[in-house]
Amino acid sequence: MARKPTEEKNIPTTGHEWDGIKEYDNPMPRWWVWVFYATIIWGIGYTIAYPAWPISKSGATPGLLHWSTRGDVAAEIQKFTDMNADLNAKLASADLTALDDDAALKNYAVQYGRATFATFCSQCHGSGAAGAKGYPNLLDNDWLWGGDIETIRTTVTHGIRSAADEETRIGDMPAWGDMLEEEELANVIEYVVSLAGGEHDAAMAEAGKEVFADNCAACHGDDATGDRDLGAPNLTDAIWLYGGDRDSITETIKGGRAGVMPNWNAKLSASQIAAVTAYVHQLGGGE
DSSP states (O other): OOOOOSSOOOOOEEEEEETTEEEEOOOOOHHHHHHHHHHHHHHHHHHHHSSOSEEETTEEOOOTTOOOHHHHHHHHHHHHHHHTHHHHHHHHTOOGGGGGGOHHHHHHHHHHHHHHHHHHTHHHHOTTSOOBTTBOOSSSSOOSSOOSHHHHHHHHHHOBSOTTOTTOBOOOBOOGGGTSOHHHHHHHHHHHHHHTTOOOOHHHHHHHHHHHHHHTHHHHOTTSOOBTTTTBOOSSSSOOSSOOSHHHHHHHHHHOBOOOBOOGGGTSOHHHHHHHHHHHHTTTTOO
């Protein structure tokens, strides 16, 4: 509110008055007005020079300078891609089984693979690759399809049950709840629980052993130690992808399992696949 001048001046008021106090309608300082006009001009110039006005869902006006943060990031990525082009080409065609013979290439592969894993694989397998329910732990030696380095590369390349790749690994666990009688289901569940040392009913487990031999041994083997060619897990080692408690085993046998891992050859380059393969293999679980 403006201060009332000591001398009477012919200054209009805003019409507001409170307890005898009037609000004068003094003009704004000229320097403030010119600064305000300058900000308007600067704002208009900015929208002309830089991306500003949205024109569609895909973007905005590019501006006369055609500058963008995305462009800067892309240029930075491309700079390092070009710097590592020779190493990437060498890695893409490398014999991964002989990677230990080239310390420099192996170090590059592991570091490159670590970054690739963090970007594309950690969402399912975890940042430390220890997995979760339904997502394999990559730190142990319990590999459904095999854990040697070339087998890992094949799995990463073509995925598991990936409809987008004709060479994907296929090995579904059927839903036995639709094919076995209730008594047969109860007995075979008891037998599977017993295989890894769980508490069980011995008589039911013995009856379930026959059900297992007739229906399950074709994939899991007569001794239930699994078959990597089919992706059938070992049921005797107490390592369970979907949980080893009775409820989880019951759910698996009754409802079946058919988890999907995408074929990464559709999204990753050959060098990225080789790198993430080398990284996973050296974590400690690779064979």
